[in-house]
Amino acid sequence: MPQLKTTAISSLHLHGGGGGGGCDGVLPSTPGKFKMDKTPFHHHYNHNNRLLLRYPLPKFVVLSLFLVVGLFLFFHFSPVSPSYSSSAARIDRRSLRTASWGGAAWEKRVRSSARIRQSSRSGRRGISVLVTGAAGFVGSHVAGALKRRGDGVLGLDNFNDYYEPSLKRARQLQLENAGVFVVEGDINDGALLRKLFDVVPFTHVMHLAAQAGVRYAMRNPSSYVHSNVAGLVSVLEAAKSAAPQPAVVWASSSSVYGLNSKVPFSESDRTDRPASLYAATKKAGEEIAHVYNHIYGLSITGLRFFTVYGPWGRPDMAYFFFTKDILRGKSISIFEGPDHATVARDFTFIDDIVDGCIAALDTAGKSTGTGGKKRGPAQLRVFNLGNTSPVPVSELVRILEKLLKKKAVKKIVKMPRNGDVPFTHANVSLAQRELGYRPATDLQTGLKRFVKWYLEYYSPGVKKIGSI
Numbered sequence: 001m002p003q004l005k006t007t008a009i010s011s012l013h014l015h016g017g018g019g020g021g022g023c024d025g026v027l028p029s030t031p032g033k034f035k036m037d038k039t040p041f042h043h044h045y046n047h048n049n050r051l052l053l054r055y056p057l058p059k060f061v062v063l064s065l066f067l068v069v070g071l072f073l074f075f076h077f078s079p080v081s082p083s084y085s086s087s088a089a090r091i092d093r094r095s096l097r098t099a100s101w102g103g104a105a106w107e108k109r110v111r112s113s114a115r116i117r118q119s120s121r122s123g124r125r126g127i128s129v130l131v132t133g134a135a136g137f138v139g140s141h142v143a144g145a146l147k148r149r150g151d152g153v154l155g156l157d158n159f160n161d162y163y164e165p166s167l168k169r170a171r172q173l174q175l176e177n178a179g180v181f182v183v184e185g186d187i188n189d190g191a192l193l194r195k196l197f198d199v200v201p202f203t204h205v206m207h208l209a210a211q212a213g214v215r216y217a218m219r220n221p222s223s224y225v226h227s228n229v230a231g232l233v234s235v236l237e238a239a240k241s242a243a244p245q246p247a248v249v250w251a252s253s254s255s256v257y258g259l260n261s262k263v264p265f266s267e268s269d270r271t272d273r274p275a276s277l278y279a280a281t282k283k284a285g286e287e288i289a290h291v292y293n294h295i296y297g298l299s300i301t302g303l304r305f306f307t308v309y310g311p312w313g314r315p316d317m318a319y320f321f322f323t324k325d326i327l328r329g330k331s332i333s334i335f336e337g338p339d340h341a342t343v344a345r346d347f348t349f350i351d352d353i354v355d356g357c358i359a360a361l362d363t364a365g366k367s368t369g370t371g372g373k374k375r376g377p378a379q380l381r382v383f384n385l386g387n388t389s390p391v392p393v394s395e396l397v398r399i400l401e402k403l404l405k406k407k408a409v410k411k412i413v414k415m416p417r418n419g420d421v422p423f424t425h426a427n428v429s430l431a432q433r434e435l436g437y438r439p440a441t442d443l444q445t446g447l448k449r450f451v452k453w454y455l456e457y458y459s460p461g462v463k464k465i466g467s468i
């Protein structure tokens with residue numbers, strides 16, 4: 001089975017080694033300079049190195065000792081020290097995990113999961129979809145909904161530990177009970193993707209695997225490049241080389257609107273001022289999509305989701321950890337913008353997002369290329385999928401307090417400059433027109449369903465129940 005390698009680790013070590021310097025000082029002050037002073041016997045040519053000549057051996061030994069201690073301190077305390085490297089490597093490796101795959105039994109499971117069950121009632125021809133990020137929040141809901149209506153669905157996820165992997169495993173179990181096989185692997189594993197396209201002629205790819213979260217990008221930037229940039233390219237490479245080429249629908253993000261202050265956000269608004277690395281990788285993804293559409297004739301639809309919430313949600317999101325902290329009596333930090341401005345989000349319920357994703361798949365034009373060759377122009381679309389009614393975070397907390405029957409311990413703090421934006425508001429008229437997208441769930445109703453799921457899922461001693 002092919003294994004992925006990480007280059008990030010070795011590049012950290014390279015930087016940590018220090019650059020080569022000149023040899024213009026008596027005492028070597030950097031590792032680079034030390035390397036230049038090969039042996040004491042070379043130094044009789046250098047006037048500045050007289051000291052080394054006078055007591056060649058003992059002096060050299062003493063200097064070497066200093067250097068060894070110096071090097072140890074340098075590597076231990078510098079930002080690229082081995083201790084830092086190993087923790088970065090640990091973080092990196094979480095997204096490089098690829099489980100074993102292949103073999104006749106495995107291929108049989110893949111085929112069976114991706115097989116279209118003809119839906120006779122509607123007369124609609126089913127589709128066969130590769131859903132990446134299927135063990136994730138949105139991916140598990142979309143995969144389940146597609147399967148329920150008779151489509152063929154195969155999941156792919158690397159089960160990384162950005163947040164509790166047990167929640168991803170529980171979603172996987174739900175999907176397996178519904179007949180969806182989730183292959184454990186990384187979207188950067190090109191050989192695995194080629195194999196999947198060899199085994200199944202997917203009509204569509206629903207690409208949802210990504211490194212999500214805005215703040216985490218300051219701690220582990222390379223995971224965003226790995227999954228959202230390199231990973232997207234890897235998926236598009238596999239799609240463009242497949243015969244037939246599938247149509248691709250993928251998740252961009254409302255974060256591409258960045259520092260824009262004009263509201264509501266429309267697809268034609270500028271997106272060149274991202275406020276976080278996460279947003280920048282999503283914006284890069286939209287440009288990369290343009291390239292694969294232009295060169296290879298891939299039909300590609302990007303969906304800009306606005307703060308998705310609901311049952312089986314993501315523990316790193318505010319509505320989720322507020323619920324947890326309110327129940328534990330722990331204080332929650334509520335951000336306020338500059339000049340005490342209210343922070344508000346266009347919270348969008350998961351069922352509305354699922355409807356939007358499925359409508360995007362159903363209306364996607366066919367890719368025009370085959371086996372890497374373009375045969376004509378193909379569809380390239382971008383849609384906002386939001387709720388169109390931003391709600392202040394203070395209101396989110398008020399609803400949660402009511403549903404949980406418990407007061408929150410609130411701390412109002414200035415919004416730190418870590419990538420969050422103060423306000424999001426979607427204009428969804430384009431999605432309404434082209435996809436028939438009509439968000440139908442208000443925050444109160446959606447949170448009620450989330451809280452019900454949360455209390456069931458986390459109640460001690462209760463078997464993990466509920467269905468996606």
Ligand SMILES: NC(=O)c1ccc[n+]([C@@H]2O[C@H](COP(=O)([O-])OP(=O)(O)OC[C@H]3O[C@@H](n4cnc5c(N)ncnc54)[C@H](O)[C@@H]3O)[C@@H](O)[C@H]2O)c1
Pocket residue numbers: 095132133134135136137138139156157158159160168185186187188207208209210211212213226227231251252253254304305306307308309314
């Ligand atoms: N939830 C939101 O509010 C929101 C908003 C805007 C955009 N999005 C986008 O929607 C998509 C789904 O988000 P989500 O909320 O379900 O996040 P999620 O983290 O729950 O799901 C993403 C899944 O992708 C998997 N994954 C990550 N990197 C991978 C890789 N290299 N190979 C294979 N699998 C990998 C993860 O294990 C995870 O299960 C993402 O692209 C996200 O950026 C989400």
